[in-house]
Amino acid sequence: MRNRLLTLIMSLALVTATGVAATASDVGARDPVGRFLARMSLPEKVGQLFVTQVYGADATAPSTADAAANRQAYGVDTPAEVVARYHLGGVIYFAWSHNLDAPRQIATLSNGLQHAATTSGSRMPLLISTDQEHGVVTRLPAPATQFPGSMALGAARSPAHAFTAAAITGRELRAVGIVQPWAPVADVNVNPANPVIGVRSFGGDPRLAAGLTAAQVTGFQQGADASAAAKHFPGHGDTATDSHTGLPVIEHTREQWQRLDAPPFRAAIAAGVDTIMSAHIVVPALDPSGDPATLSPRILTGLLRQELGFPGVVVTDSLSMAGVREKYGDDRVPVLALKAGADLLLMPPDLDLAYRSVLDAVRSGELTEARIDTSVRRVLALKQRRGLLADPTVDVGAAERVVGRTAHLRIAQAVTDRTVTAVRNDAGLLPLAPVPRSVLVAGWNSATARNVPVLAERLAARGTRSTALPTGLPSDAAIAEATAAARAHDLTVVLTRRADPAGDPGGRQRRLVAALLGTGRPVIVVAVGEPYDIAYLPGVGTYLATYGTAPVSMEALARVLLGERPPSGRLPVTIPPADDPEGVLYPYGHGLSW
Template sequence: MSALRRFAIASLATATVGALVPAVAVSAPPPEARKPQPISTLQQATQAIKGMSLEDKIGQMFVLFAYGPDANQPDARNTALYGVATPAEVVAKYHPGGWIYFNARDNVQNPTQLATYSNQLQTAAVKQGLHLPLTIATDQEQGVVVRIGPPATQFGGNMAHGATRNTADARTAAGITGRELKAMGIREDYAPVADVNVNALNPVIGVRSFSSDPKLVSDMVVAQVQGYQNDAGIAATAKHFPGHGDTVDDSHTALPTINHTREQWETIDAPSFKAAIKAGIDSIMTAHIVVPSLDPSGDPATLSKPILTGVLRGELGFKGLIVTDALEMAAVRAKYGDAEVAVRAIEAGADQVLLPPAPDVQFKAVLDAVKSGRISERRIDESLLRILLMKIKNGVLFQPFVDPAKIATTVGTPASLATAQKIVDKSITLVKNNNSTLPLSKTPRNILVTGWGVSTTQSLANSLTARGATTTVAQTGAAPTDAAIADAVTKAQANDVTVVLTQKAWDTKVTDKLAKQQKLVKDLLATGKTVIVVAVRDPYDIAYFDDAPTYLATYGYAAVSMESLAKVLYGEIAPTGKLPVDIPVAGQPQTPLYPFGYGLSW
């Protein structure tokens, strides 16, 4: 039996662990993964860590991905990135401690496929000398950031929860999401977002945040930590420390600076992370942002020892695992270059580096830093212990494999879908209803559904059709052309009611494109016909066409949110959501147009 296998069993501390790994069709788990023996001394755990090679230890600090939906399927993109063709070969080469799935990188087809893929990856991991399974993760925040769509259960997202003020529902949603992920072999969700969105022009957080109110964000974060960890038994990850809620730059493409004073940080950004830590959060993700009041060096938090070791570890007392945000993002790469970034993140206090864009270069850089004495091996061992403890807590060391046959009874069940619908029903917020347009009567009518979102406009049309409307869909996109706008106007004139969906129509940083959504709405209003404007992402859009007499916010654009919207439009349910943020006057960020807590009903 390997030293790490003994370490795993030692840390669980007691009686014999039986054959916990189910046989699955994809591959038979190795015998040592099925029949661990009891062992329970701290000395043996210490010896296990000491028995690992330096290369194996460093491998555990990397969280990687690969292209394709099958661990044994070659892909030229993997060869270009890693020098090997299949995901299984990537695992064999690096012995990574973590793995992440992306729908945009061809990983995700359906839940059963993901369960099989997870088993393939774990088979590759336990075949290695370490016999150490991966912690497989993904970003299933719900709402606008999901990696696994239907038939997995979809919810409205964080700001939709904030609009309900219902922490019990937020916990329930996290529990359902977590159990579904676990059934697919995913043991960590990079959620919840703990950022407090106090900037209406924030291009990267927005509705991913629960609210602009630190207390509401804190309460919701705690509820979701409990849902993921206590109810579902997977790791939760609060992000993005020390707080990404007040920026006008997207850290995927630029390095944002947040100029909160220390006092502002303490009152706005810190409370939600403190609450997560108190609730026992397993992991916290760093932000690629500069916060001069916490570290005047100009380094992003991901590379800042004063922030990660000084503030997060020292002041806040966090003892769990620190994982970086993706190192492939532009914000963290520019100042020092790829090789140096991984080393500096570990020096700063990070335990795992996520998505290194030059894996060979960065792995070697960390290895050389330890061999040269720049980073002590003891420092590596500290991170390794946290990584292993999280694997033990979530059971992946003993049950790395899942049964794909059980997906149908766990993922997207009728009960979960019904629960999700009831939760989202509570979130729809009616901001304006000046002409008492809503609720619509049951009278048959012709309705045009236009604006943003191919699937979103069609989902709403389907829900309206089910209620007796004759619907026409004219999807115009995020940057409608003049021809598309003219076509929508013509169709609006031929229909009784128009519902126009907007998505970040406030974003005037790219005036030539997204401001065209504002023109679409204004031209539709000019027809004199009944027009209902619905923001299906950030609720701030109304500031740019406040002459719209009827305006609602859904905070999300999945089919579940469109069904809730249809229920409100037809008066089947009353709108009960309350704004979880201020909507400021356009160009006047400190002047509320509609304040936090505002919301109409009937």
């Protein structure tokens, strides 16, 4: 009897042990994030919280200058060594760090960095990112498809087009190994003097911004399996200070914040956005401490996590920006950001100092390892969700076939054609009669987009005799040259950008437009940035807005000017008079057609 009882007990023990082992195995299969986290050392975990730039077009063979830049910043020569040394969670690409040249090169760089990440330290793949908002913040160069920026999409009023722009952008980014586009911008631009958001916003109406933000989140994530990031929480749309150079203070009441700033972030969260980026702004109604939102537990944890219910990754805006460095030292900022509720720390000015500061904070007990684990788990879950744990590499050959494919370019032009807004056409000058004429194209010009010569070329291709005269912020000599040229042409198209006193303190663009009007020849003024310029340009009878300078925008403008298609964009902001920021010169939704 006793032997049978002992046998039964041993059998039960064996069954139980086998069951426990099977259960543990099942748990490991169900929770690969937990499995990865459990094998990481503290230095590896801390490294997962940092995203920074690396210098060079190749992971292991940078140029001599780029190797020197890596050595100065990180103490090693190659991008791959930077990744391995700090166990980085992510890398951000820029043209100025020489990461972005051509699709094959970018894809090869991405694969090289992923190899470095997955063969060293925690063997955890990277989140590779770049700022691909389109419009004024566009990192991936041609042949990548260029869409108009957010405010242009706001003028088009089409969630479907916003979705499509994000989906195509995301697919091209994924083709070269970039997972995070750091878009869309969810800020509601209610301040015409805003120096840092402006056309990066979908517009000044929270409902419009919310709808298009949600559409782009869905386009990136469901249409391309890219990781969207709504920015800049709790809302950077009503500031006259650039957080790159100072610390903005937004005086919205809590009720105003709920009504104006919160809707796009609520919409992004409802759409399942992976990431939300914090802003280096002070909002006293949300946190009276004077700390920027990036360092505010009340805003990142109390408001974003608890009140809005955001479960995903919170990333800081660049920690190199002045707005987050005014109050605390560079050793304290990353620690305080984590204590506030951030998960990813973007571009600290001194990575080694920031990395050591977080490690020291854990070792001293200021931060617990459990707190670090919470953020690392969110970061790893995002990587798993976007397929990086399975395979982070890309097909280098396919990158060239996907990026800038003809179908994408055709769709981008069709989307952009719906964005041009006609604000004034007092004399019925537009559309221009389809007869040969001489046209001077002058004014503000982007060196990268070459919008003045591109518009002249597009008009010339349609039979006009066009002359390009980029003047930028014109000198007196340039104004005189443009005025003389205008007298020798049938009409002038002059492009302006930020012609207000803040954007052009010397009034040079305003003097150029006045001089051109003084010739008595027909003048068409086109704002290629924010549409507010008309308030500062008295006497202008024909005025349009493109909200951007990209070639697709200049092609769309040419089509409208020559009557190939009517303008269908509507103002996504209110244009106030120059002397009354609370007044209405042209209302939200205004737009002419013919």
